[in-house]
Amino acid sequence: MPEQHGATTRTEPAAGFNLLAWRPVRGLILWWGFPYIFQLALLAVFLALAVLGWGHYAPAGVPAKLFAxxxxxxxLVWGLWxxxxxxxxxxxxxxWCMVCPLELVSNVAERLARRLGLRQRVLGPWLAGGAAIVALxxxxxxxxxxxQLxxxxAYTSWMxxxxxxxxxxxxxLWKDRAFCRGFCPAGLxxxxxxxxxxxAVRAGPASACAACAGKECLAGERRFxxxxxxxxxxLNPPKLNSNRDCLVCGQCLKACAPDNMRLLLRPPFARADAREPLASWPVTLFVMLASGFVMLELCTEWxxxxxVFLAVPTWLSAQTGATGFWAGVVKWVWTLLLVPAGVWLGLAGLLRLCGERHALADQLRRLALPLAVVVAAGHMSKGLAKFVAWLPFLPGAWREPDGVATAQALTAKQLAMPAALLTPATVSVLCxxxxxxxxxxxxxxxxxxxxxxxFRLRAALPVLVLGLLCAGIIAGWASG
Ligand code: SF4
Ligand code: SF4
Ligand code: SF4
Structure with missing residues (x-):
């Protein structure tokens, strides 16, 4: 049997409402066509979008954002999905992973490799940990x-x-859902x-698993x-205690002959879930990168x-004569590398000044999961601002998918600009x-x-500092 991961001790069944107790959900999730039929439909949409976008660039004189x-x-891809x-x-x-079309593609490719007798590798620890995902x-x-992907x-189509x-x-090349585990850029x-x-997918009473003779959820011969x-x-379904790696694909729910696997609906941030005191390095690096990206995204609404955020890269580009692509590279280095490095070293330094005595590397890894919650809130805030501003463009884009005539008419003010669903002040308050x-x-x-x-109050300082920084930017949205 291949190595199992994602397994830690679990003695009591996790709390929550088992959606499988509800007959329509049970019928759907346990149906042989689930999730394949949804994945197939979304793959058709995915391919249609790739074809529709092919070769389309913003026409001359039209701002790229308006054309988008x-x-x-x-x-659909960037404004709504x-x-x-x-x-x-x-x-x-x-x-999303439950119905993701790329999982279907990787599933089919993996089966094809077996059929062709290709010698597939096992993902090494760094790849399985997400190192390539951070890079992607x-x-x-x-x-x-x-x-401006x-x-x-056209670039979205290439992507x-x-x-x-x-x-x-x-x-x-690799087996065991390698794309999802090691290469999907959205994975981390x-x-x-x-x-x-x-x-959450969780097992029922541990005693039922202990008494289970078939262990169908783990049996290697059932993998293909x-x-x-x-x-x-x-993963080790009987011992699942985190959502981290489970794609909610439903396979273990179907495989479990004693019917001991559950699909739970429970409050967010469930207390029973496992939390690592030190996040892995790929997760830490991902949260650091995302914090810089999210700060810029929040600033773009004001x-x-x-x-202010882009003053340094703008100045650097002016000094070096960097324009276009290279000016974008300077902006990327500032936003994803220098700002996060400065902010996180500053937060670790603040904790040090307050008396926390952890090695710098450990301190950064301790910060990653709590700060990920603040970064996620910032990401959601930007997402809401974008969604309410972009959704009103949908009827026009549906009528004219390539958007050239619409964007030109909007630029020439022959068409009224579709109004956002909520005012910036309302979005700001909600966020x-x-x-x-x-x-x-x-x-x-x-x-x-x-x-x-x-618990010491000083341990909450990094969360408060980053959270208040993001909140300060969001508060300014009302002023445009
Ligand atoms: S990890 Fe990525 S590719 Fe895999 S199911 Fe989730 S979104 Fe899709
Ligand atoms: S098949 Fe079901 S009962 Fe058996 S070990 Fe797996 S989760 Fe437990
Ligand atoms: S739902 Fe899918 S990914 Fe999650 S534990 Fe079950 S089989 Fe594994």
């Missing part, structure tokens, strides 16, 4: 900063096809933000069945804040409430990750 809202591909995925991850865990996430952000349908290719190649985001999610497989991600709630949750996360340490 008018074009169906960029509107991405914010929904961030919100979905935080509230529902890896629910950073690379995508580089294309966002330097090439998120505003250009979709590139992901498809990566899913096929990685699954031909989903695994980190999704920890708090209300949807078409359906009711042992966990394709090599012109003055954006000017401040969200940030306040998540600051409290982040402090609680720190306490739950270190149950043996007496």
């Amino acid at each position: 809202k008018s074009n169906l591909v960029t509107l 991405w914010p929904l995925m961030v919100w979905g991850a935080v509230w529902l865990g890896r629910a 996430f950073a690379a995508l952000q580089l294309f966002v900063a330097a090439a 998120h505003r250009t349908p 979709l096809l590139g992901l498809l290719l990566l899913a096929v190649v990685s699954s031909l 985001l989903l695994a980190t933000y999704g920890r708090s999610g209300m949807l 069945r078409p359906d009711a497989r042992s966990c394709p991600s090599l 012109k003055q804040a954006e000017a 401040l409430l969200l940030m306040t709630l998540f600051i409290a949750c982040a402090v609680r996360e720190h306490r739950l990750a270190h149950p043996d340490e007496p």
Whole structure:
């Protein structure tokens, strides 16, 4: 049997409402066609978007951001799906993974490799830990900063096809859901933000698993069945105690002959879930990168804040003569490397001054999971601001998917600009409430990750500082 991971001690069944007790949900989840039928439908949408976006760039004289809202591909991918995925991850865990078309592609490619007799490798610890995912996430952000990937349908189309290719190649070369575990650029985001999610696959009483003779959820010979497989991600379903790695694919729910696996709906940030006192390095690096990216994203909703945030890279580009792509590279280095390094070293230094005595590396890893909650709240805030501003463009983009005539008419003021669903002031207030709630949750996360340490107020300082920094920017949105 291949090595199992994601297993830690679990003695009591996790609390929550078992959705499988509800007949329609049970019928759907345990049906042989689930989740394949949804994955197939979404794969068709995925391919259609890749084809629709192919070769489309912003026409001359039209701002790239306005064109991105008018074009169906960029509107759907970046304006609607991405914010929904961030919100979905935080509230529902890896629910997107349940129906993700790329998992289907990697599943088929992995089976093809077996059929062809290719010698597939096992993911090494660094790849399985997410090292390549951090690099791919950073690379995508580089294309966002330097090439306006998120505003250009043609580049978005390349990205979709590139992901498809990566899913096929990685699954031909490595086994056991290698693309999801080691290469999907959204993998660490989903695994980190999704920890708090209300949807969770967990086993029932441990005594039922102890008495289970077949152990179908673990049996290696069931891994390559078409359906009711042992966990394709090599998790140990009876001992699952975190949403981190579970794709909610439902295979163990179907495989479990004693019917002891549950699909739980429970409050967010469930107390019973496991928290590592020290996050892994890939997770720590991901949260650091994301903190810089999210700070910039929050600033882009407030012109003055954006000017302040980008003052240094703008000055550097002016001094060095960097324009276009290279100016974007300078912005990327500032946003994803220098700002996070400065902020995190500052927070670790603050704790040191207050008397915390941890090695710097350990301190950064201790900060990662609580700060991830604040970063997720910032990401959701930007997502909400974007979603309410972009959604009104959908009818126009549906009528004219390439968006050229719409964007030109909007630029020439022959068409009225679609109004956002909520005013900036309303979005600002909602997001401040969200940030306040998540600051409290982040402090609680720190306490739950270190149950043996007496709680000291100073341990909450990094969460408060980053949370208040984000809140200050959000408060400024009302002023534009
Ligand atoms: S990890 Fe990535 S590829 Fe895998 S199911 Fe989730 S989103 Fe899809
Ligand atoms: S198949 Fe079901 S009862 Fe058996 S070990 Fe797995 S989860 Fe437990
Ligand atoms: S088989 Fe079960 S434990 Fe494994 S990823 Fe799917 S739902 Fe999660």
